[in-house]
Amino acid sequence: MTVQQEAPGGEALEVWIDQDLCTGDGICAQYAPEVFELDIDGLAYVKGADDALLQAAGATTPVPLPLLTDVVDSARECPGECIHVRRVSDRVEVYGPDAE
Numbered sequence: 001m002t003v004q005q006e007a008p009g010g011e012a013l014e015v016w017i018d019q020d021l022c023t024g025d026g027i028c029a030q031y032a033p034e035v036f037e038l039d040i041d042g043l044a045y046v047k048g049a050d051d052a053l054l055q056a057a058g059a060t061t062p063v064p065l066p067l068l069t070d071v072v073d074s075a076r077e078c079p080g081e082c083i084h085v086r087r088v089s090d091r092v093e094v095y096g097p098d099a100e
């Protein structure tokens, strides 16, 4: 997952999780296990290169285009409303609780 992918419209997207609001239900990890995973602490994290969990606050990972629908569905279904998908170029949220 090191190659940056572009969403329809040509914009590269990235995703991050606000663990402070995560309920640990695991919906995101079911929808897009390539991008999200629950850690031993019961909270979800995004995965970076080599499938390593990115545990720094606000850590982002690129959204691969083939997984865009799964990631967007995760953000929509997330009961904690804590999955944020944003454009890489200007960091504007396009899917998630802060999207316009």
Ligand code: SF4
Pocket: 017, 021, 022, 023, 024, 025, 026, 027, 028, 029, 036, 043, 044, 074, 077, 078, 079, 080, 081, 082, 083
């Ligand atoms: S769907 Fe949302 S609340 Fe549920 S585990 Fe994933 S990030 Fe946490």
